[in-house]
Amino acid sequence: MSKIKAALGALLLTASTGAPALAEPVTLQFWTTEHEGQQSYVLAQEYDKKHDDITVNIKHVDLGNMLNDLTRAYATGNAPDVVAVDNPDNAMVSSRGVLLDLDPLIAKSSVIKPDDLFPGPRNSGTWKGKIYGISRGSNTLALYYNADMFKAKGLDPDKPPRTWEELYQDAKALNDPARNVYGLAFSAVGTEEGTFQFLPFVQTAGADYDSIASDGAVRALQFWQKLLDEKLASPDTLIRSQWDSTGTFNAGNAAMVISGPWELPRMQSDAKFDFRVALLPVEKDGSPRASALGEFNNVIMKTTKHPQEAFGLLEYVYSQANRNWNEFGMMSAVKTAVVADPKWPAAYAVFTEQLKYARARGPNPNWPKISKAIQTAIQSTLTHQTDAKTALEQAQKTIKPLLTQ
Amino acid sequence: MTAFFRTFREGSGFDAVLILCAVAYLLVFSAFPLVYNVIMSFQSVDMFSITDFNRPWVGWQNYIDVINRPEAWLIVKNTAIFVLLSIVFQLGLGFGLALLFQQDFPAATFLRGLFLAGWIMPGLVVGTVWKWIFAGDFGVLNYVLNHLGIVTGKIFWLSDPAYSLYAVIIANIWLGIPFNMILLSVGLAAIPRDIYEAAELDGATAFQRFFSMTLPMMRATLGAVVSLGVILTLQQFDLIAGLTKGGPANSSNVAQYWSWQLSFETYEISAGSVIAVMMIAVVIVVATIYVRSTTNEQSA
Amino acid sequence: MKRYILLAVALVSVAVYLFPLYWMYVTALKSGTEIFQYPPTFWPPHPQWNFRQVFLQHSMASYLWNSLVIAVGVTAITVVIGTGAAYSLARIRNRWTSVALFTVLMLQVLPSSLMVTPLFVAFNQMGLLATPRLAVTLAQAAKVLTLYIVICRSTFLQVPRELEEAALVDGNSRIGAFFRIIVPLARNGILVTSVLIFLQSFGEFVYSRSLISEKSLQTATVGLSEFVGPQINDWNGIMTYSAIYITPILIVFVLLQRRIVSGLTAGALK
Numbered sequence: 001m002s003k004i005k006a007a008l009g010a011l012l013l014t015a016s017t018g019a020p021a022l023a024e025p026v027t028l029q030f031w032t033t034e035h036e037g038q039q040s041y042v043l044a045q046e047y048d049k050k051h052d053d054i055t056v057n058i059k060h061v062d063l064g065n066m067l068n069d070l071t072r073a074y075a076t077g078n079a080p081d082v083v084a085v086d087n088p089d090n091a092m093v094s095s096r097g098v099l100l101d102l103d104p105l106i107a108k109s110s111v112i113k114p115d116d117l118f119p120g121p122r123n124s125g126t127w128k129g130k131i132y133g134i135s136r137g138s139n140t141l142a143l144y145y146n147a148d149m150f151k152a153k154g155l156d157p158d159k160p161p162r163t164w165e166e167l168y169q170d171a172k173a174l175n176d177p178a179r180n181v182y183g184l185a186f187s188a189v190g191t192e193e194g195t196f197q198f199l200p201f202v203q204t205a206g207a208d209y210d211s212i213a214s215d216g217a218v219r220a221l222q223f224w225q226k227l228l229d230e231k232l233a234s235p236d237t238l239i240r241s242q243w244d245s246t247g248t249f250n251a252g253n254a255a256m257v258i259s260g261p262w263e264l265p266r267m268q269s270d271a272k273f274d275f276r277v278a279l280l281p282v283e284k285d286g287s288p289r290a291s292a293l294g295e296f297n298n299v300i301m302k303t304t305k306h307p308q309e310a311f312g313l314l315e316y317v318y319s320q321a322n323r324n325w326n327e328f329g330m331m332s333a334v335k336t337a338v339v340a341d342p343k344w345p346a347a348y349a350v351f352t353e354q355l356k357y358a359r360a361r362g363p364n365p366n367w368p369k370i371s372k373a374i375q376t377a378i379q380s381t382l383t384h385q386t387d388a389k390t391a392l393e394q395a396q397k398t399i400k401p402l403l404t405q
Numbered sequence: 406m407t408a409f410f411r412t413f414r415e416g417s418g419f420d421a422v423l424i425l426c427a428v429a430y431l432l433v434f435s436a437f438p439l440v441y442n443v444i445m446s447f448q449s450v451d452m453f454s455i456t457d458f459n460r461p462w463v464g465w466q467n468y469i470d471v472i473n474r475p476e477a478w479l480i481v482k483n484t485a486i487f488v489l490l491s492i493v494f495q496l497g498l499g500f501g502l503a504l505l506f507q508q509d510f511p512a513a514t515f516l517r518g519l520f521l522a523g524w525i526m527p528g529l530v531v532g533t534v535w536k537w538i539f540a541g542d543f544g545v546l547n548y549v550l551n552h553l554g555i556v557t558g559k560i561f562w563l564s565d566p567a568y569s570l571y572a573v574i575i576a577n578i579w580l581g582i583p584f585n586m587i588l589l590s591v592g593l594a595a596i597p598r599d600i601y602e603a604a605e606l607d608g609a610t611a612f613q614r615f616f617s618m619t620l621p622m623m624r625a626t627l628g629a630v631v632s633l634g635v636i637l638t639l640q641q642f643d644l645i646a647g648l649t650k651g652g653p654a655n656s657s658n659v660a661q662y663w664s665w666q667l668s669f670e671t672y673e674i675s676a677g678s679v680i681a682v683m684m685i686a687v688v689i690v691v692a693t694i695y696v697r698s699t700t701n702e703q704s705a
Numbered sequence: 706m707k708r709y710i711l712l713a714v715a716l717v718s719v720a721v722y723l724f725p726l727y728w729m730y731v732t733a734l735k736s737g738t739e740i741f742q743y744p745p746t747f748w749p750p751h752p753q754w755n756f757r758q759v760f761l762q763h764s765m766a767s768y769l770w771n772s773l774v775i776a777v778g779v780t781a782i783t784v785v786i787g788t789g790a791a792y793s794l795a796r797i798r799n800r801w802t803s804v805a806l807f808t809v810l811m812l813q814v815l816p817s818s819l820m821v822t823p824l825f826v827a828f829n830q831m832g833l834l835a836t837p838r839l840a841v842t843l844a845q846a847a848k849v850l851t852l853y854i855v856i857c858r859s860t861f862l863q864v865p866r867e868l869e870e871a872a873l874v875d876g877n878s879r880i881g882a883f884f885r886i887i888v889p890l891a892r893n894g895i896l897v898t899s900v901l902i903f904l905q906s907f908g909e910f911v912y913s914r915s916l917i918s919e920k921s922l923q924t925a926t927v928g929l930s931e932f933v934g935p936q937i938n939d940w941n942g943i944m945t946y947s948a949i950y951i952t953p954i955l956i957v958f959v960l961l962q963r964r965i966v967s968g969l970t971a972g973a974l975k
Contacts, residue, residue: 190652238564251741379654423789434847435812441823510711543743595863625859640816692810
């Protein structure tokens with residue numbers, strides 16, 4: 001459509017003013033895991049409309065296949081120009097030398113200022129001191145809870161749990177097997193989502209993915225195990241994605257759930273109760289706050305023939321960061337973005353606070369393997385095939401050589 | 406030239422051409438991926454070097470690495486159980502149903518047609534539907550079992566390592582029944598009726614007729630269905646992806662899914678290829694047994 | 706009396722077997738949160754009829770058409786190439802046919818998901834990615850050819866050799882005997898196997914997903930992935946979509962099954 005418009009525009013311009021023909025029209029290929037109506041589509045289409053000489057072809061690729069399709073396309077010379085990659089994968093792609101180094105373009109840019117990005121998002125796009133990806137937004141985890149159930153069980157809905165102990169006690173008080181209600185829902189599934197949910201627990205206990213066998217990490221895993229062993233969370237936590245776990249919360253089958261801001265629209269329509277959001281509980285009073293950092297980074301493939309126009313798209317997405325919350329269900333990655341009149345203001349305040357403590361996963365070019373080792377440790381512990389310590393030591397053995405590469 | 410046309414019209418040339426067409430087609434479209442996997446299993450492959458054959462050669466090291474992984478033997482065992490139970494029950498239930506619908510009763514053919522539904526449903530959908538049925542907390546299977554008093558409490562079919570593999574197998578049996586049933590029905594229908602009638606007159610019981618006549622006459626069909634069943638079971642992928650993703654903790658993981666996980670989730674492409682090659686080795690055995698078994702089969 | 710007992714047994718087994726199908730339909734009618742409720746509802750109190758909306762929003766007409774094109778193509782290629790090979794492999798027993806049969810089985814060992822990367826690379830070299838539906842058709846035909854040959858071969862084995870010999874004595878050429886005598890006698894097996902591979906190809910997923918990049922050429926099963934996202938899984942949508950996908954095929958088969966399945970009971974020799 002806009003191709004025709006661009007051609008028409010060019011024709012009219014040359015016809016009316018006799019000016020030299022405009023720059024050759026440019027077509028950008030943009031791959032995203034999002035669907036029609038979500039941020040990538042909306043903003044890319046706007047960018048396309050704003051520039052008569054640029055057409056953006058957007059292609060949806062599902063998350064599980066994104067990197068495989070990209071590999072194949074790159075290997076056969078059919079790589080797209082711009083891709084939205086999941087932020088923990090950014091380092092892996094950067095390290096393979098297939099991405100465009102954005103530093104020279106950023107130096108000239110009046111729009112993108114890396115110092116204005118939150119540290120987590122900025123780190124996730126950086127590899128060996130160079131920036132290869134610009135976060136299109138960010139998201140993080142917090143604790144949703146059913147205030148009506150809190151009241152029904154004699155808990156104060158204005159005092160959500162702040163520590164693991166309180167989380168455990170509240171989950172126990174809220175747990176009601178006779179009514180098919182679990183105290184807490186979260187996701188320990190054997191995919192990246194499981195790692196995403198687990199790391200904040202590890203980090204508040206003073207450990208991280210690169211010290212996964214240390215005491216803090218063991219305590220975190222033992223805490224998860226306690227929740228499952230006492231059936232305060234469903235055994236199916238092991239196979240449920242975050243979306244499905246939250247589904248059980250919305251249906252009234254769990255009193256609390258750990259999930260992100262993307263759930264708010266569905267919760268609004270499906271949850272028939274007073275739901276509220278709180279910061280993720282820390283290990284004990286005084287422990288550091290921690291949370292996961294999600295969302296995707298827009299990167300430019302090294303093979304692009306139109307780096308300027310591709311970078312223009314990244315700039316445009318960056319410049320619209322203040323629309324992320326209200327329109328696209330994600331947080332901004334830019335500190336300076338101001339949301340004038342946020343929907344769900346209470347939740348917005350909590351997530352904004354929580355985002356300050358969100359750490360990027362990695363960045364490490366071997367992230368998928370690291371993450372897999374962590375998932376295996378989580379799953380074999382929660383199913384009692386090994387104890388937490390042994391499982392995490394095994395994971396550490398796998399992860400250690402990957403850290404230095 | 407005329408001699409060629411004559412053998413083509415009259416003799417063995419005709420058969421050779423027919424067979425070669427099919428073999429050539431398969432060689433063009435299937436042999437390359439196979440060889441490609443074999444080569445990669447001996448190399449060190451990076452995800453962005455998939456088109457470049459000039460990669461570091463590491464020989465058997467990839468194989469040693471894969472075999473030494475802690476999960477390797479669990480997955481081998483799971484694969485064996487998965488294939489064996491799937492085949493036994495698909496074949497048993499499929500044969501039973503084929504015999505049932507062979508009988509003369511109202512709407513028999515109509516009802517048999519409905520079994521094709523399982524074959525029509527895309528794997529992704531089958532996985533999703535069964536996932537809802539098996540769900541521990543809100544699944545309909547637990548509801549029905551509790552209601553009938555068969556079990557009390559909830560079984561976590563998909564997240565309890567003691568059950569997860571069997572849940573996947575149950576869904577796979579469901580998926581394989583139409584294939585077995587329809588093909589065995591074709592075989593049964595081709596057995597001439599008059600043989601049965603003669604045997605019945607001789608006083609043979611239904612039981613005797615089944616073992617002395619039906620089974621031997623079905624030999625070729627059974628061989629084909631079983632060997633294809635093994636191959637198809639080893640290719641079952643969507644179902645596992647939809648149900649358990651091999652979890653929890655690999656308790657329902659099988660070779661083909663593991664291979665995919667290594668190649669496409671953690672990008673250890675060489676390790677994924679090693680497993681693919683091991684699967685090829687298994688199919689070589691199955692194919693040999695099948696081909697052997699055909700050498701003494703009788704035409705009716 | 707016996708006939709009605711058999712009917713009852715058959716009805717029960719059909720009912721048990723089709724339960725997952727029923728569950729798919731019911732789930733399609735439930736609301737997003739109702740899926741997670743226990744006890745589960747066997748019929749939703751407020752069914753949601755989203756069929757029209759899903760059909761239009763997800764351009765299912767074009768998806769289904771592409772699936773049909775591919776499935777017809779695969780079936781045609783397979784029947785043309787496979788029938789003769791199955792026949793010859795049934796008739797002749799020697800070392801070479803053993804090797805051929807072995808090769809045919811061997812070449813279909815790997816799941817599509819492990820075949821697709823090398824195929825993508827090869828098809829790119831051959832320029833086949835420019836006609837992606839053809840590429841999928843060719844690849845999928847190679848995938849189902851083994852199944853077709855092995856099954857049809859066992860059908861041909863059941864055709865009495867005397868009939869063919871009699872036809873040859875009557876002055877038919879091999880080709881004439883093949884088309885006039887053998888194929889008609891084995892038609893049940895050919896027909897049923899063709900139906901099986903047609904249905905399987907209609908639901909092909911891995912090759913279409915990877916080899917077809919243009920949405921307008923994409924197939925119905927790949928369209929399902931639109932409901933699955935990193936943070937959104939629209940289970941009701943998936944079920945509604947599948948219901949739309951499955952129902953017409955099911956109706957066609959129930960209507961045509963007189964021809965397709967009932968031919969089976971007739972027996973090859975009547």
